[in-house]
Amino acid sequence: MQNNHTLIIGGGIVGASLALKLAQAKLPVTLIDAHPKRSEKDWADKLQQRDARVYALSLASLKLLENIGAWQKIAASGRKADYTQMQVWQRDGIGELLFGENDGKDNRMSELLGSMVEPAVIEYALWQGLQDASVSEYLTVIAGQKVIQMDWQGSQFGYRVTLDDSTVIDAKLLVGADGRGSFVRQQAGIGLDTLDYKQTAICCAIQTAKPHRATARQAMLPTGTLALLPLADITDEDKFNPQHWQSIVWTLPRNQALNYLTESPRFIADKLAAASSYELGAISQIESIASFQLTAQQANSYIADNLVLIGDAAHGVHPLAGQGLNLGLLDVQVLSDQLLYDFARSGATLWGANQTLRLYERLRRPHNSLMMHSFSALNWLFAGELAQLRPIQQIRNEGMYRVSKIKPLMRLFTKKASGV
Template identity: 40%
Template sequence: MTKMHDVVIVGGGLVGGLTALLLAKGGVQAVVLDAAPVLDAEKVLATPNPRVLALSQATIHLLEQVGVWDKLARHMPYTGMQVYNQNGYGEIVFGQASERSPIREQWLGSMVEPSILNLAIQQQLQAQLQDYRTQAKVTRIEQTPQGWRIDLANGERLQTKLVIGADGANSFVREQAMIDLDVLDYQQIAMSCAIRTTQPHQHVARQIFLPTGPLAYLPMVSLDEQSQGHWQSIVWSLPSDFAEEYAALDDKSFMHLLTQSSLHMLGEVTAVASRAHFPLKARAAVHYVKDGLALVGDAAHVIHPLAGQGVNIGCLDAAVLCDVLLQDLARGSWAHIQTLRRYEHSRKGQNQAMMHSMSMIGWLEKTTLTPVVWARNQGLKWVEQTPLFKDLFMQQANGLAQLKSTRYAKGRAVD
């Protein structure tokens, strides 16, 4: 007879790996089906990644709980954030610049290359899980009276009481479960690359709102010690026609454009590497759960990269789902539909609010209507001058408040 597993997680990236490790910490061993191969540590460490993920304090705290954070080979903490308009006077500044490597108490978060993070997660999954599979291709997922049946390309069939879809924006789990998806096409393309600037970033993440869309400068680690502190990862959201025009520029012209568009934010852009672009679409699963199935991370929602919160709200999904599952396990139940609905109720509303607020901010920042421009600039100045509202913004950004009702709240001993 086919063994009945308690939980199978499809997807072994940040959110899927974190979910598995949190469950393992609570005494539940998941089967993890990771489509990625075993990573070559030497190659990953020697290859700088032009993209970074802005990890919040809550995400860092969760990664510490499961032993992943200490395995990170490199990351770049940031102690300040600066947000302002190119054609206006509004500006908000959080935290402060730091010329030297900041102490932990000063961090607002940290920038981590996805490849470095994936390596650390994979190493911890290999160490902590009894059944972690790489290069696992799922070909079919079907609900049965007992739970869910998962067919693999190698001919193996798994039975599970609970399947967790952590397999990204184009989730096969979501598709097989026939969960509908709402899509909002921003008609924008995000350009990303790594750049070197003449002035150091001083551990500050910067975002300037241009008439075409937001341009973010995110501090990143340099493998060259002589240029340490001068490299940033950029994300530039642009209308599709602008993006096509900019993508066609040679590196020298593109660096000049960046320097001018950013108002010399950090002086001249003197080098660029690994230019890429991707379309921007918001996606929201109509349901996060079905009987014996739950979606987490990008499988459930994808938001505008405006505030860099997509990966962080995915990690909060993992924490809340694991918390409710382990609560009910302590009562002698496992993956009951009411348990899964508690997770959905807790996370769906917050995630939708984040998605719609990012869409609204994006529209407000690119509009040229004079009354809106005036109100936008006045609003930024008002928030900057009101400590209470700045604190609320920071609490939302660091994510710690959303962990307070869970076993993973900062300062609470994890069971």
């Protein structure tokens, strides 16, 4: 089985999901996580706090997490906010896109579109899965260590990896799941195309006067997008008066965002409420204000001999549609399916072969490229100086209005966004 050994570098959600999926298939895998190992108390302390960030998990992502046993733990914890509608509108324009709207026949809402979950909640569910006795024979987790050297030993043997505590690990297949600044990608000599949007996103958690009613909202503003995403109710007070907490991702020109961040939380809350045209009323509380610069990137190749990139190590997109993690989890699904399929049909002899990795790249890279450029085009269409020119405004208004009236097209968009 040593010839089938897989080493995953990066213990985030994407890397941990792949490790758990392979171990559950009874294939040996080692996961390297640079973060120190957390105890149950560490996790309990972390989960007591509300995280301003939230992932909009698609139905495809929910299915993958369910298949590896993580979604059941998330659902049992109650730390999720399902959404059945998505509302997209533009300020000073016509047309509104409403996905998952009431069908108008029997007053029932359409089916679940996805679920908003805080990062730590997903990470904890995966951590519990990684500790399960059922995978202990096949899974090794090394926490608190970084890779300092990668040496390719030839296609027959794969990679020899050295950690910062001098531990040496041999692996037939090396998986880079180590984020946007991927050490694996750099050491493999794989180039990167990048795009700087010159925007900064302010993220925070807010409590609003009106409930979100299981609806994810996105306002397309001249300064950038403003997303208001449902957050789970975590305190007894929240549960007594539910659906009033939202996760905010507010995209602004970089200088404007940095100026706002020097002001008081109350100032930011008031500006935020005004920017949303008081869609959910006034903001009574604001927590966990943070920011990050917006860029997009795509690796020139997702593969090399005995090496493959997944998640942010391979691609990063504008957060406009909240699809970053979903794209990474689709990488996990496609890669694991192809690895297991080729392994089975080869009589348990073929693992991580070049033809397997090339097929994974053909299935995922064009799709991820399309998503990245589509989000960039939407950002350009709504934000910035050119977006405010009257011809662009007219095209945008007419386009949104007409699309909103074509129900089959809206259903197609909803299906594509779900990833299934």
